[in-house]
Amino acid sequence: MQLTVQNVAGPHLPPVSFSLTSGDILTVRGASGVGKSQLLRALADLSEHTGVITLDGVAQSAIAPAEWRKRVVYVPAESGWWADTVAEHFTAIPPADWLARLSLAPELIEAPVERLSTGERQRLALLRALMLSPRVLLLDEPTANLDSRNTTAMAHLVADYVRAEGSAVVWVTHDATEGDRLGAHVLQMTPEGGQFS
């Protein structure tokens, strides 16, 4: 797996360049409003942007958008739920082991979405993204509403997935230490942009 990002920029995104290979975890840090979420939107091709993004040598523009988004999967800070029950949002039921690691009861899969807490939504949003078997996972403040136990559990689950599948993660965080224990690289974003190589 090889993701290269060259001079990706947009209306609210200063130019960013980096590249990732299998097993990489990249945390993106920077002041609020600097364009961290906009970077993830560009990587998922959800917002207009310039620059070149390639996955295993194939340009983003050369792949159908829906196909690209199944390989480069973005989990926004605020997850969207469009159907009544949790299960309808999943392409496949997640393994019991993953649910247990994130302290989610198996019955939650059949529950109505409106009964979920914010933290449960956040954890389930990660799982539904993982069920797409992403090559690259884009996480926007995934632990913002979680207690310390679930924060650690989520970080380890993501790290294990990346290692097992040979994929990579771009992890946006405002916490200066998040990712350190996972051996993550750091991309510091400023209004002038960000680079990491």
Place this chain on the structure above:
Amino acid sequence: MNIQILSVFDLILAGLLVLALGGVQLLLGLGLLRSLVWGSVRMVLQLLLVGLVLKSLFAVANLGWITLMASVMLLLAGYEVTARQKRPIKGWRGYGIGLASMGVTAAIITLFTLTVIIQPQPWYTPQYAIPLLGMILGNTMTGIGLALNHLTQTAWSSRNQIEARLLMGQTARTATRELRADALRAGLIPTLNMLAAAGLISLPGMMTGQILAGAPPMEAVRYQILIMLLITAATGFGSMLAVHLGSVRLFDARDRLRLDRLGS
């Protein structure tokens, strides 16, 4: 039975009713007097004008003039569709989508009715063509306006849900399947209500008019049935076309939701 001729005095009597309503509104501090008076005056002028236009149009019965009148009606209806949108599609496309959906369906259905169903001699006889087109346009205008309004407003308010579906690898079409169906339903509700109420709750204006003019009730009913079926088909096809064109415009070639293309 011959129709009773209405004098100007008769109309003034009816106008006094509206003035009385305005007076009561004023006393209660509701302040609708101006809108009521202005709306009524405008309506009177519009109808007098159209009466004069129809009088000359019927006198010449020329295809060119009839086409011109039909085009003006269509352009005005297109404007009304856009004017009632809360978050219209920006630029000429917003107007174009309403106009094209309405124009294509209304033209096809009116022409079909004139040449195949009613068959007046000549087929463009204005006494048939203009009222027919007017009734079809008036109804499709409402339906298309409601459908587009539902589409754009709901897309605006459910951005999170639509983008979440795109992020789960759905195409723009799949991600808007329910939205498009709901928008179409919104456009067809007045028509469905009209069908349900016909004859039982409301006596349709056209049928009433024909009966007042001395037509036998069963003849008038047949015309009314024809008109209602035409309106239903035109509103349905027109709304479908508008929802399709509108939902295509909501996304770009990379299936990104483009709410920046909507005005506010």
